[in-house]
Amino acid sequence: MRSWQVERRKRTRHLIELGGLVVKAGIVDLTGDDRAMIYGALIWMADRLRSDQGEHAREVWTVKGKQAFDVDGGGSAP
Numbered sequence: 001m002r003s004w005q006v007e008r009r010k011r012t013r014h015l016i017e018l019g020g021l022v023v024k025a026g027i028v029d030l031t032g033d034d035r036a037m038i039y040g041a042l043i044w045m046a047d048r049l050r051s052d053q054g055e056h057a058r059e060v061w062t063v064k065g066k067q068a069f070d071v072d073g074g075g076s077a078p
Contacts, residue, residue: 024072 022028022038031037048057 025068 027038027041031041045057048054051057
């Protein structure tokens with residue numbers, strides 16, 4: 001297999017895993033699969049991470065995510 005194929009498969013798997021997190025968090029159901037709303041929320045998160053409160057947001061969200069992974073038992077955080 002060529003190196004570009006390996007890289008493409010790795011990227012595809014990564015994107016699928018990220019999409020799985022969106023579903024697992026319930027975002028798809030809560031938004032009625034509204035792509036504009038989901039994208040807007042992601043932009044809001046990115047803005048928050050770039051702000052002077054970014055480090056606090058990282059800490060809070062990381063703890064919350066790890067707790068959810070532990071409760072679900074559906075896989076560990078990367």
